[in-house]
Amino acid sequence: MSNTTIPILSLIILLPIFGAIVVSATRNIKLAKKLGVFFAGIELLITGVVVAQFNVDSYDFQLVEHYPWIPTLKIEYLIGIDGISVLFLPMSALLTLTAIISSWNSVQNQARLHVALLLALEGVTLGVFLALDMGLFFLFWELTLPPIFFLIGLWGIGSGRRSAAIKYTLFMLFGGVPLLFAIIILAVNHANAVGSTIYEGLSFSLPVLLQTPVPDDLQALVFLLLLLGFAVKAPLVPFHTWLPTIAMEGPTQLTALLTGLKLGVFGIIRFAMPLAPSAAVQYSWVLGILGAITLVYSALIALQQTNLRRLLAYSSISHVGLVIIGITSLNMQGIQGAIFQLLNFTMIASSLMLLAGFIQHRLGSTEAIHLGGLAKVMPRLTCFYFLFMLASIGLPGTSGFPAELLLIVSAILSHPSISIAALLGAVLSAAYMLTFARRAFFGPITQTGVKHVHDLRLRELSLMCISALLILGFGLFPNVILNINRTAAEAWLTRLMDQPVLENKKLAESLQQQ
Numbered sequence: 001m002s003n004t005t006i007p008i009l010s011l012i013i014l015l016p017i018f019g020a021i022v023v024s025a026t027r028n029i030k031l032a033k034k035l036g037v038f039f040a041g042i043e044l045l046i047t048g049v050v051v052a053q054f055n056v057d058s059y060d061f062q063l064v065e066h067y068p069w070i071p072t073l074k075i076e077y078l079i080g081i082d083g084i085s086v087l088f089l090p091m092s093a094l095l096t097l098t099a100i101i102s103s104w105n106s107v108q109n110q111a112r113l114h115v116a117l118l119l120a121l122e123g124v125t126l127g128v129f130l131a132l133d134m135g136l137f138f139l140f141w142e143l144t145l146p147p148i149f150f151l152i153g154l155w156g157i158g159s160g161r162r163s164a165a166i167k168y169t170l171f172m173l174f175g176g177v178p179l180l181f182a183i184i185i186l187a188v189n190h191a192n193a194v195g196s197t198i199y200e201g202l203s204f205s206l207p208v209l210l211q212t213p214v215p216d217d218l219q220a221l222v223f224l225l226l227l228l229g230f231a232v233k234a235p236l237v238p239f240h241t242w243l244p245t246i247a248m249e250g251p252t253q254l255t256a257l258l259t260g261l262k263l264g265v266f267g268i269i270r271f272a273m274p275l276a277p278s279a280a281v282q283y284s285w286v287l288g289i290l291g292a293i294t295l296v297y298s299a300l301i302a303l304q305q306t307n308l309r310r311l312l313a314y315s316s317i318s319h320v321g322l323v324i325i326g327i328t329s330l331n332m333q334g335i336q337g338a339i340f341q342l343l344n345f346t347m348i349a350s351s352l353m354l355l356a357g358f359i360q361h362r363l364g365s366t367e368a369i370h371l372g373g374l375a376k377v378m379p380r381l382t383c384f385y386f387l388f389m390l391a392s393i394g395l396p397g398t399s400g401f402p403a404e405l406l407l408i409v410s411a412i413l414s415h416p417s418i419s420i421a422a423l424l425g426a427v428l429s430a431a432y433m434l435t436f437a438r439r440a441f442f443g444p445i446t447q448t449g450v451k452h453v454h455d456l457r458l459r460e461l462s463l464m465c466i467s468a469l470l471i472l473g474f475g476l477f478p479n480v481i482l483n484i485n486r487t488a489a490e491a492w493l494t495r496l497m498d499q500p501v502l503e504n505k506k507l508a509e510s511l512q513q514q
Contacts, residue, residue, distance in 0.1 A: 007065050008050060009079045009130050012089065015043055016096070016123035024116040033104060036115035040097035043122065047089040054086050056484050059491035061132060061207065074187070074202040075135035083488025084269060084339060085129045087481065088261075091346040092129070095260050096122040098463050099253040102354050106361045107155055107251070114155055118253070121147040128263055134183045134204040134271075141179070144263070145172055151254045157360065158249030164242075165250075171242045175232030175264075182225035186275060189214055209275060210495070216278055223276035223283065230272055233264030236324065237294040240317045247313035252357025255309070259316040260350030262342050265323055269338065269492070273327070277496045284328040285415070291324030292421035299428035303435070308356045308366035311436055315392065316349050318425060322407050325422055329410035330496060335489045337406025340481055344391075344403050347474075351467040352388045355381060358460060362453045368436060373445035380456040382441050384464040389437060391471050393430045399474035402482075 019039030026032040055062060061080035069077040081089070100118055107114045124147075127140035152165035183204065190212045191201025203209060214222065232239040247255050273280040280287075298318035305311035323341050326334035358381060359374070360366050375382040391398035394405070404426065411419035445451055456464065474481055 008046065009063055009065055009081065012043065012046055012050070013079075013123050013127045013130065015039060015046065016119040016126070019043075020116040020119040020123070023119065024112055026112060029111050032112040033100075033115060036100050036119060037097065039119060040093065040100050040122070044090060044093040044097055047093045047126075050081065051086055051090055051484075054081065054083075054484070056083065057487060059083065059487045064132070069133075069136070072199075073135065073204075075204050076133045077136060078133040078205055079127075079130040079136070080132050081130065083485040084492065085266075087339075087343055087484060088129045088266070088346075089126060091343055092122065092125055092261060094466070095257060095346050095350055098350070098354065098466070099257055101459060101463055102256075102357065103251070103253045104459060106357070107253075110154065114151070117147040117151050118257075121151070121257070125261060125263070129266065132206045134186065134206060134209065136204075137206075137271075138176075138180060138183055141263075141267075142176060145169055148254065148258075152246060152250040155251040155254075156249045157251060160245075161249045163249070164245045167245055168242050171232055171239065175229045175239070177229075178225040179229035182222050182229070185218065185222055185225070186212075186214070189218060206271070206275075214276065219276040219279040220283070223272060223279035226272035226275065227268065227287065230264040230267040231290075233267065234262060234320050234324075235264065235317060236290055236320065237297055237317075240294070240298065243317060244310050244313040247309045247353070248307070252309075252353060252360060255313075256350040256353040256357070259313065259353050260346040262320060262323075262345055265320060265327075265338070265342060268324075269327060269335070274492065274495045281330065281496055284330060288325055288328035288415050288418050291321045291328065292418050293321070294318065294324065295321030295425040296421050296428070299425050299432065303428060303432040305432070305436070306368045308359065308368070308371075308436065308440065309353070311432060312349065312352050312356060315429065315432070316345070318429065319345070319349070319392075322404070322422055322425055325411050325415070325418055326407035329414035330493065331410050331414055332486075332489055332493065333406045333413065334410030335492055336482055336485060337403050337410055339485050339489070340399070340403035340478070341407060343474075343481060344399050344471075347467050347470050348388050348391045348400060351464065352385070352392065354463070355385050355388070358456065363447075363449050368439045370447055371440040371450065372443050372447065373441075373450055374453075375441040376445060377450060377453050378455045380461060384456070384468060385441070386437065387468055387471070389433050391475070393433055394426060397472065397475050399471045399478070401475055402478035 016039060023032045023036050026035060061082050064080035067077040069075050096118060100115055124140045124143040131137035131140055149165050149169050153162045186209050187202045187204050188198055190203040190209060191198045193212050194201050235243055246258060295318050298314045302311050302314035323338045326338040356366050363370060391400040394400045408422045411422045
């Protein structure tokens, strides 16, 4: 365990929340927006410092902060990072900063509250990535609901935005119930394992629970409950319908955040698989089939879409299916490809959704019939769209290529039959992306509004340049990401193969002594 005397991880969580309070209390709207950008920018710098301090050769949790919180329930304030979670911090911070800046002109009504909610959402989201206590994790997990609910209901662009907000909330509350049950079962099991009373032996600490044996029959139940809760957020078929609804009814900036930050898939990697390793290995083929169904089904639905925002939502769901296939392959290629692809969501999927938002803001629609000929009047936007689109389908030279290659290779090595679905998904992805691009960006201009539309402004252009540089940089130098998570990925696989990880055992013992 690597402790820290400076609570930098707590600062990462609290700074955006403090910024949200300051922004909401500021009367001047322009000043509030500038303060929002300031706090989001400082947050990005701090997360960059954390990455710089991270030791890539250790698979133990680092910069750990451990304080008592609710002693009667044995719930602690325990946060830390490892190779699996560390890169999600700067990418989440960058995505939030991009969302705030991209909404500069499109959000005029209650702009202060809008920026404040985005900052608050950033703080609790980073808490999800950092939490090492299951009780604390569940708190942050549930705290993502209020800001998302209000962002959809107040600033949605569709007539059904309030219904969409309610639908999303109900889906997430449904997913939270099995998560809570699984957490309680694991805590009680720890009390039974150490031969103590329930009240005295409860433990919600992830490092401790990782070293607590769970009976095989109980593992199956825990794995099912955790998987059900995380599948809703991921989303996986059949719990996916909320995302296309949000894409059509919700604000573009929030949709970009939801497509870019796959907390549900992160939860499967961080909690569901390691906490029930025997069940995860035993039922990996079931989860792999679910991933294949999600991949192919969503790609086929995307192939039929005439609206860019809905198409990108189904494309995101389809790529989640590919990530699940990689996770269930139980090899280094699969887990590293899965983490890489999750990071790609924050760069590629979110950028495509933001470009769709720029089009929506200018033309009032992203239906293919209302577009056509965009390349003639919006050459800058078209160039970025094609770069991100090609990265989405895995063009060599972009970050999408090494991630998808790792995932497909992992499927071929472990699940040859499921690998057919992975290859089919790659073909379908190219088909629906290229087909829509041809209809929307080429051909004659048939709509009057398209003739007079403005191309990307300097602020928007700068945001897209940052994403483009990251996509090209990680595509040409993928080891920048792979070297950071390699050691943690090896420890993750070791855990699933029932070989004890000594560092995690030491961490668990030290936490129990404290």
